[in-house]
Amino acid sequence: MPRVTDAHRQARRDQIAQAALRVLKRNGVSDTSLAQIADECGLSIGAIYVNFENKADLARFIATRLFAWRIEELDGLAEGGAVRTPAELMRPLLASMFDENRPPLPVILQFWSKALVDPELHAVLAEQVDALRGSLERALRPWADGCSAGEGAALASRVAQTCLIMAQGFLANRSLFGWMSAEQYLDAVLAAFGPAPLGVSAKG
């Protein structure tokens, strides 16, 4: 009867992962022990090892199940071939970070750090961010083709990566220092690199 066992196993894995995420939010990634997770989900330490290979495997499961970005919105914006500028697409990208079903930003930053020394966790995060990059690239394609008809694909690819790098910076800064809101960030990017200096029309 493997089906019953599999369902039970999936439920156990979700139960443990959800409990682990609650402890992670409270105590930080490196200060969370398996004993705390076992207490939180009402099981023993051994039960965690029945359902996961080890602590790193549990971390990968959490990253796979809970870190997946909602990319439907970006895909939706791309439909119909409407021309959306990078600035217009950055807005939903940054807003998606604050989705309440997502782990808090500091937890994500701590997983980035773990991925630097855990190749398998790195692969999980790389796959997720690449899916996000692909959606952004598709959504940018009409704008990119308008900029340079022949090189639209290459431009969309480069700019999609760049928008994600800028979003990574926002996530890190928001977690560590909280200098700005997403709206202030976008406004300042346009003021710094945008077409016309802000305030010129008002001042002169």
Added chain:
Amino acid sequence: MPRVTDAHRQARRDQIAQAALRVLKRNGVSDTSLAQIADECGLSIGAIYVNFENKADLARFIATRLFAWRIEELDGLAEGGAVRTPAELMRPLLASMFDENRPPLPVILQFWSKALVDPELHAVLAEQVDALRGSLERALRPWADGCSAGEGAALASRVAQTCLIMAQGFLANRSLFGWMSAEQYLDAVLAAFGPAPLGVSAKG
């Protein structure tokens, strides 16, 4: 004779911190034990505790001594009141990340993560990044005043923060995925948000 003792103490602290950084580069922050550091510098674990309060205190010392950014270049660019655009100042800012006297970028990212759960380490990093932000803000002032005479100070402050957030993103992405060089990043930022779409003049 406290002077002899103090000099000896400083030398010991530097000896231990340099050894610790070598192990950090090899093994990552969380996989480096005090036993490894003691072996690397030829002392015992107890000797580390003679010279540092604990492991977190050693980490703070490393961050203070070795993470200080070279801001003289930015200050030099600001002298004489020359107008430098954000894009022009981003170049030396990103280049400074690859100074060979600085710890590698992945080590810095791991310290960011540690700072999220260590308020004293967070204060050290916040002080350093704020000094960098101040230099950038001064260097941006002529440009900002040119954009909007009355609001130059506020604009320079906002844009300095924004450039640092974008640099944070570059550091994180470079450490994790290495998508782009600094030059490619700047080019793509200008293509995405800059005044004229690239390639228009060439394409017609």
Added chain:
DNA sequence: ACCTGAACACCGTTCAAGT
């Protein structure tokens, strides 16, 4: 004054023993 290394409480991991 400075250093050592054994001792302590904890961690992740394993595994014989239970149900």
Added chain:
DNA sequence: ACCTGAACACCGTTCAAGT
């Protein structure tokens, strides 16, 4: 088939004992 909890090697930290 699933779970428990004691055992193990390790970690950061302390401290009596050395020089």
